[in-house]
Amino acid sequence: MATLRVNPAGIELDLLEGETLLDGAERMGYSWPTICGGVGMCTLCWVEVEEGAENLSEMSPLEANALSIGRGRDGEIEPGVRLGCQVTAHGRVVVHKRGVNEASRAGVYR
Numbered sequence: 001m002a003t004l005r006v007n008p009a010g011i012e013l014d015l016l017e018g019e020t021l022l023d024g025a026e027r028m029g030y031s032w033p034t035i036c037g038g039v040g041m042c043t044l045c046w047v048e049v050e051e052g053a054e055n056l057s058e059m060s061p062l063e064a065n066a067l068s069i070g071r072g073r074d075g076e077i078e079p080g081v082r083l084g085c086q087v088t089a090h091g092r093v094v095v096h097k098r099g100v101n102e103a104s105r106a107g108v109y110r
């Protein structure tokens with residue numbers, strides 16, 4: 001069982017095995033900032049990991065490439081930053097991500 005807390009909103013979610021942070025939030029009725037729809041291109045879904053980095057999946061080449069181009073400085077990936085549409089969890093994880101809202105309150109990004 002993986003659990004996700006999204007700060008600063010304090011949203012608590014249970015994630016299914018193999019489910020990305022973005023997919024889990026959407027399944028539970030929350031919107032998550034995205035332009036590309038979760039295919040690893042826009043980097044708008046990025047999160048800052050506050051706790052539980054050891055419980056996250058390894059960074060794929062696609063995620064690393066997107067982060068280094070889309071959010072990187074001189075090609076370096078910011079420490080603790082992951083893409084919510086690419087990363088999965090296998091334990092407790094706490095992230096900081098603004099813009100995660102109940103879907104009925106969304107409308108800016110999706």
Ligand code: FES
Pocket residue numbers: 033034035036037038039040041042043044045046066083084085086
């Ligand atoms: S939603 Fe676009 S890169 Fe994750």
